[in-house]
Amino acid sequence: MYIDSKKFDYTKFSYPDADRLVKRDKKFTEDAYREWLNESVVNIVERQWEINDIGAIEQVGDFVKLLKEAEFTYAIGAFTSTISLIGVCAEDLCRFFAISAGHNLDLQSQFNRVNTLLSFSAITQDIADKFHTIRGLRNDCLHFNEGFKQKDVESLQADALNALNLIKSIYAEIMGAIDYKTVDPSKFSEIVNAIASEAASSEVGTLGVDEAVTRTRNLFASAFGIDLSMNNSGDPVYKTSIYSVEEVDGGSEPLEITFKDMTVGQYVIVDINKEELKKIHSSGINEGDIVAASLMSVPNNLEMTGTWRLWSEVKKLG
Numbered sequence: 332m333y334i335d336s337k338k339f340d341y342t343k344f345s346y347p348d349a350d351r352l353v354k355r356d357k358k359f360t361e362d363a364y365r366e367w368l369n370e371s372v373v374n375i376v377e378r379q380w381e382i383n384d385i386g387a388i389e390q391v392g393d394f395v396k397l398l399k400e401a402e403f404t405y406a407i408g409a410f411t412s413t414i415s416l417i418g419v420c421a422e423d424l425c426r427f428f429a430i431s432a433g434h435n436l437d438l439q440s441q442f443n444r445v446n447t448l449l450s451f452s453a454i455t456q457d458i459a460d461k462f463h464t465i466r467g468l469r470n471d472c473l474h475f476n477e478g479f480k481q482k483d484v485e486s487l488q489a490d491a492l493n494a495l496n497l498i499k500s501i502y503a504e505i506m507g508a509i510d511y512k513t514v515d516p517s518k519f520s521e522i523v524n525a526i527a528s529e530a531a532s533s534e535v536g537t538l539g540v541d542e543a544v545t546r547t548r549n550l551f552a553s554a555f556g557i558d559l560s561m562n563n564s565g566d567p568v569y570k571t572s573i574y575s576v577e578e579v580d581g582g583s584e585p586l587e588i589t590f591k592d593m594t595v596g597q598y599v600i601v602d603i604n605k606e607e608l609k610k611i612h613s614s615g616i617n618e619g620d621i622v623a624a625s626l627m628s629v630p631n632n633l634e635m636t637g638t639w640r641l642w643s644e645v646k647k648l649g
Contacts, residue, residue: 379406383496385503386553387522394423398498405491411472413491417498418469421462424498428505441466458504461497468494511554519554523547548635560634568636571625576618579611601626601639611645621648
């Protein structure tokens with residue numbers, strides 16, 4: 332039995348405050364979804380951790396949109412949707428790769444397209460086998476045959492995760508993931524900017540600034556072997572050093588002063604209040620001056636330093 336009655340039909344009643352009642356019903360449904368999310372969030376994150384990471388890949392096509400949606404649907408437990416999306420994603424990735432390799436195989440079926448690329452030695456037998464595995468899972472799903480209908484949730488989840496991790500491994504191998512050993516600061520900055528741009532978008536499954544911070548931290552560790560998390564149970568972090576004053580921004584909120592650490596060459600932006608700004612000006616401190624200062628930051632929930640504050644007065648040297 333399929334019962335489709337999610338919304339109350341107010342056109343059948345002469346309520347003078349129907350608009351208010353619709354808003355009430357929507358608020359009730361919002362609360363129901365929040366409760367479901369609170370109950371489901373642990374499992375959502377656990378499923379996300381089952382999906383393999385493949386790093387950063389510069390060559391992208393429209394198939395990436397499907398891949399991101401498939402990762403999201405798997406995380407929330409929509410396994411049939413994941414299999415369907417990966418099937419279409421695999422076909423578009425295969426067409427994209429064929430064109431990039433100089434072969435327009437758009438008019439061929441996925442079965443023939445994969446085998447043609449194999450015959451040209453454009454892909455390996457292992458890649459071909461992975462493509463065919465995904466194609467088989469997708470066909471069973473879309474044809475909705477008896478064998479597929481009889482699969483329990485655990486089997487569907489296993490198939491969905493297998494398809495998802497297979498397509499990601501194919502993508503990384505045939506398009507080439509960036510080798511972090513060769514990443515210079517310029518290339519890393521480009522990757523971080525791409526993360527920030529995606530976080531600012533409204534793409535399915537993006538979590539905004541928090542996700543951008545997490546991905547940047549993980550990539551920094553992979554590229555440079557440094558964990559930006561302090562791993563100190565969230566205790567305040569203190570830093571005393573000699574700095575050059577790069578900028579004093581007292582014209583907008585929040586008030587800020589930008590330092591360059593003379594010992595390691597790193598920049599740090601420090602939030603200041605009006606009283607601190609007044610003391611900095613009264614001390615005759617200007618951009619370009621060399622100063623000594625102690626800074627303090629309370630790590631976030633990932634135990635990464637975020638907002639820095641002054642822990643002592645800034646003292647001009649020389």
